[in-house]
Amino acid sequence: MAERMLMKGNEALAEAAIRAGCRFYAGYPITPQSEVPEYMSRRMPEVGGVFIQAESEVATVNMLYGAGGAGARVMTSSSSPGISLMQEGISYMAGAEVPGVFVNMMRGGPGLGDISPSQGDYFQATKGGGHGDYRLIVLAPGSIQEMVELMQDAFDLADKYRNPVMVVGDGMLGQMMEPVTMPPMRDLSTLPAKPWATTGAAGRKKNIINSLELDPYVLEKHVQSLKAKFDQMQATEQRHDTYLIDDAEIVVVAYGTVSRVARSAIDAVRGEGIKAGLFRPITLWPWPEVALARVVESGRVKAFLVAEMSTGQMIEDVRLTVSGRVPVHFYGRYAGVVPTPKELAGVIQNLQAQLK
Numbered sequence: 001m002a003e004r005m006l007m008k009g010n011e012a013l014a015e016a017a018i019r020a021g022c023r024f025y026a027g028y029p030i031t032p033q034s035e036v037p038e039y040m041s042r043r044m045p046e047v048g049g050v051f052i053q054a055e056s057e058v059a060t061v062n063m064l065y066g067a068g069g070a071g072a073r074v075m076t077s078s079s080s081p082g083i084s085l086m087q088e089g090i091s092y093m094a095g096a097e098v099p100g101v102f103v104n105m106m107r108g109g110p111g112l113g114d115i116s117p118s119q120g121d122y123f124q125a126t127k128g129g130g131h132g133d134y135r136l137i138v139l140a141p142g143s144i145q146e147m148v149e150l151m152q153d154a155f156d157l158a159d160k161y162r163n164p165v166m167v168v169g170d171g172m173l174g175q176m177m178e179p180v181t182m183p184p185m186r187d188l189s190t191l192p193a194k195p196w197a198t199t200g201a202a203g204r205k206k207n208i209i210n211s212l213e214l215d216p217y218v219l220e221k222h223v224q225s226l227k228a229k230f231d232q233m234q235a236t237e238q239r240h241d242t243y244l245i246d247d248a249e250i251v252v253v254a255y256g257t258v259s260r261v262a263r264s265a266i267d268a269v270r271g272e273g274i275k276a277g278l279f280r281p282i283t284l285w286p287w288p289e290v291a292l293a294r295v296v297e298s299g300r301v302k303a304f305l306v307a308e309m310s311t312g313q314m315i316e317d318v319r320l321t322v323s324g325r326v327p328v329h330f331y332g333r334y335a336g337v338v339p340t341p342k343e344l345a346g347v348i349q350n351l352q353a354q355l356k
Contacts, residue, residue, distance in 0.1 A: 004181045009147060017075050024064075025051050069198050069209045070199060075103070078103070086102065102164060108334070116337070119258065126138055137165045137285065140167075141282075142241070142282075152183060170309065237286055238286045248275050296325055303327045
C-alpha cells in the first residue's frame with residue numbers, strides 16, 4: 001500500500017530508490033546531497049542491500065560498474081564536482097552497456113563553487129560529460145513527489161536500455177520538505193531478468209562485459225548498435241509538462257526549481273491580463289522537441305522566455321527547436337542564486353511591453 005509522509009527531498013529519493021529495487025549504493029559525501037548516503041547507510045542493511053562509502057567519486061563509479069555488471073540495481077548520488085569525477089566511469093558503463101542510476105543535486109560552479117542551488121550542469125548531463133559517442137536519459141523532476149516517481153522510472157529505463165540514467169535536481173529540491181506518497185516496495189522477483197550479467201558461467205556461455213575493442217571496425221559496429229539504441233530513446237522517451245499554455249502568447253521554458261518559480265510568476269502576471277504559460281521539460285535528454293515544436297506551430301506564441309539557474313545552457317536546445325520562427329529570450333541567475341517569482345514576473349512584464 002502506498003504511504004503518505006513528509007520527507008526531505010534527498011531522503012525521499014533515497015527511499016524511492018530502495019523501493020524501486022536498488023540494492024547496491026556506493027557514494028561519497030558532498031553538500032548538498034549528503035543526506036542521501038547518510039539515509040542509505042541506515043536503510044540498505046534493513047532491506048538486505050549493500051552500502052559502501054567509497055574513498056572517492058572515481059572509486060564510486062567503478063564500484064557501480066562492477067555491481068551493475070553483476071546484475072544488481074545500482075545507484076550513486078553526488079553534486080556537481082563529484083559527478084565531474086565520475087564521467088570516465090559513466091562513459092565506461094555506457095560503452096559496456098551496464099545499467100545504473102546517477103543522481104546529481106547540482107550546486108554553484110564552476111570549480112568548487114558553492115553549495116547553493118544551480119543548474120549549471122545541463123551541458124555535462126545532456127551532451128555527454130565523458131568521452132566517446134554515448135547518451136544518458138536525463139530526468140529533471142520539478143517536485144519531491146515527481147522525484148519519487150522518476151526514481152522508479154530511472155531504474156526501469158536503465159534496465160530497459162542497459163544504459164546509465166541520470167536524475168538531476170539542485171540543492172533546493174534536495175533540501176526542501178514536502179508531503180509525498182511513497183510506492184510500495186518492489187517485489188525483486190518481478191524485476192527483468194539479466195542473462196547478460198556476470199553471475200557465473202555454470203551451464204552457459206561466459207558473459208564478458210567490456211568497453212575495450214582494439215579493432216576499429218569491430219568497435220564501429222558496436223558504436224552503431226549503441227547509436228540505434230540512443231535513437232530509440234530519442235524517439236520514445238521524450239517527456240514534458242505544461243501549465244496554462246493553451247492560450248499563452250509568452251511561454252516560459254524552465255525545469256526543476258526554476259519551473260516552480262515560473263509557475264508563481266505566471267500566476268501573478270495572469271492576474272494582470274498577460275497570457276503567459278509554462279513549458280517544462282521532464283527529460284532534458286531526450287529533449288522534448290516534438291512537443292515544443294507543436295507549441296511553436298500553434299502560431300499563438302509571440303515569444304519564448306528561457307529561465308535557468310545558469311548563464312544559458314538549455315536555451316541552445318530551445319533555439320534549435322524553435323529554429324528562428326519565434327523570438328527566444330533568456331533570463332538567468334547563477335552561482336547559486338535562485339530567482340524569485342517577483343523577479344521573474346518583472347521579466348515577463350517587460351517582455352510583454354516589448355511585444356506591444
